Amino acid sequence: MRKKIVAGNWKMNTSFKEAITLIEEIKKSTIPNGIELIVNPPFVYCQPLVQLLKSSTIKLGAQNCSEHQSGAFTGEVAAAMLQSIGVTYVIIGHSERRSFFNEPDETIAKKINQAIHSELCPIFCCGEQLSEREANNHFEIVKTQLENGLFHLSETDFKKVIIAYEPVWAIGTGITATSDQAQEMHQFIRTLVSKHYTHEIADNCSILYGGSCNASNAKELFSKPDVDGGLIGGASLKAADFIAIAHSF
Ligand code: PGA
Numbered sequence: 001m002r003k004k005i006v007a008g009n010w011k012m013n014t015s016f017k018e019a020i021t022l023i024e025e026i027k028k029s030t031i032p033n034g035i036e037l038i039v040n041p042p043f044v045y046c047q048p049l050v051q052l053l054k055s056s057t058i059k060l061g062a063q064n065c066s067e068h069q070s071g072a073f074t075g076e077v078a079a080a081m082l083q084s085i086g087v088t089y090v091i092i093g094h095s096e097r098r099s100f101f102n103e104p105d106e107t108i109a110k111k112i113n114q115a116i117h118s119e120l121c122p123i124f125c126c127g128e129q130l131s132e133r134e135a136n137n138h139f140e141i142v143k144t145q146l147e148n149g150l151f152h153l154s155e156t157d158f159k160k161v162i163i164a165y166e167p168v169w170a171i172g173t174g175i176t177a178t179s180d181q182a183q184e185m186h187q188f189i190r191t192l193v194s195k196h197y198t199h200e201i202a203d204n205c206s207i208l209y210g211g212s213c214n215a216s217n218a219k220e221l222f223s224k225p226d227v228d229g230g231l232i233g234g235a236s237l238k239a240a241d242f243i244a245i246a247h248s249f
Contacts, residue, residue: 008236025239061089105148130169170211186226218248
């Protein structure tokens with residue numbers, strides 16, 4: 001079934017003390033029924049936060065995982081390791097990974113496979129650069145990202161995936177896509193999913209919007225029929241803002 005989801009991407013922020021405080025504040029807030037709330041802290045905080053969230057409905061995700069299963073890959077973290085400590089989600093293909101760490105679609109596809117193999121639920125990110133939108137190539141860019149990174153999955157595996165559309169020009173810039181721009185792309189993505197898989201699978205797929213989504217604009221964005229929630233960066237670092245977003249459906 002299609003879920004309404006708000007996922008916080010903490011990126012490389014917070015001290016351990018701040019992370020604990022943030023989680024405690026989120027935990028004591030009222031989370032609306034039927035909303036899946038996910039926090040994605042840095043790797044090093046995953047294990048202690050899993051413990052803190054044991055009695056809560058809040059889920060824990062990582063921000064990345066290795067494309068390899070195990071072995072001599074110094075500094076990497078395997079999907080299976082994350083799963084073994086109680087992590088349930090993993091962000092894959094974030095634009096910061098694609099651009100700063102040169103992750104091509106092929107690597108992203110391998111990470112998706114690792115996540116699925118380890119029974120983690122991938123949050124697959126896609127989105128165009130500003131120049132690509134200005135050149136009217138945004139649909140083609142997102143289509144290629146989906147085809148190369150995700151659509152190799154079988155129907156059974158694809159059903160475990162969440163998609164996040166994050167226009168790169170909106171990430172961390174304070175410039176949010178309009179709700180119409182978001183809806184237009186989300187509808188396009190859902191149609192692609194329907195063509196590659198089935199209408200039913202597309203209808204059940206959660207597609208999140210990310211990019212300067214905050215407590216003031218979430219309601220308008222989430223009011224669109226194909227926007228099933230948000231992947232939230234900056235605004236997920238303040239419990240009150242993050243929770244206000246979860247109340248914006
Ligand atoms: P932002 O980041 O909300 O700070 O724009 C979103 C993201 O990168 O996932």
